[in-house]
Amino acid sequence: MTTVVHEFDWPDRVVIGTVGRPGERTFYLQARAGKRTASIAMEKEQSAVLAEMIDRMLDELVTADDKLSIPAEAPAELLDDAPLDQPVEEEFRTGSMRLGWDPRTAQMVIEAFPVEEEIPGSDDEALDVAAETESEPSEMLVVRIPVGTARAFAERARRVVASGRPTCSDCGMPMDEGHECAPEADA
Structure with a gap:
């Protein structure tokens, strides 16, 4: 099987963003180079x-x-608070990810792979054969970014994750309409 690789080397933009309202948001890692854009869905925790x-x-x-000249904080000129590029068209839902370093170009390398699809059927032998033929992912995203961009990407990702529903100070769960928790009674 041929793997479709969405590759971005020195992209114009790479961000974590969301679609939807807090509590119902879908997180995306979006990369753009010129007119080419790729958006992959992620879990909040993955972000x-x-x-x-x-x-x-x-x-x-x-x-x-x-x-190495690596900024301790995100350079202000690299911070990106703009919304995701529209339309957001999901390439795949992220399963596993790898993070690496390319010393030749001094770039962070983010690799994302789709959630492994379950193979229909319950026969173990059929699953083994199917697993052998599915050794490569059908798609993947590879993004290479310089260190300043990496710091800005991480800073934005933290802000996007934190911008969701407030959490309950007693139980740590999201505060939804109708949130009920029973804090432990003082003894």
């Missing part, structure tokens, strides 16, 4: 973890290689 891992990797690179 938060990706931002955390980017910052962690950049911080580790700073201590490992003092020749």
Whole structure:
């Protein structure tokens, strides 16, 4: 099977954004180069973890290689608060992701793969054969971004994740209409 690769090397824009109202939002990682755009759906938690891992990797690179010029914070000129490019057309829903570093170009590399589809049938032998023929994903997204853009991407992702429904100070769950929790009674 041939893998369709949505590849963006030095994209014009790469952001995490949402469609929908808080509590019903769909998160997207969107990359654009020229007129070509790709949007992949993600879970809120994937967005938060990706931002955390980017910052962690950049911080580790700073201590490992003092020749690299990596900003400690997102450069103000790279912050992007604009909405997602429209129309948002989902390429796939993200399952697994990988984050890497390309030392040749000094770029972060984000790779995203679709959720593995369940193979119909309950016969284990049929599943084994199907798994062998499906060794490569049908699609993937590869985005290579410089370190300043990576910091700005992570900063925006954290803000987008935090902009959802407020959480209950007692139970930590989202505050919905009709939210009910029973905080522990003081003894």
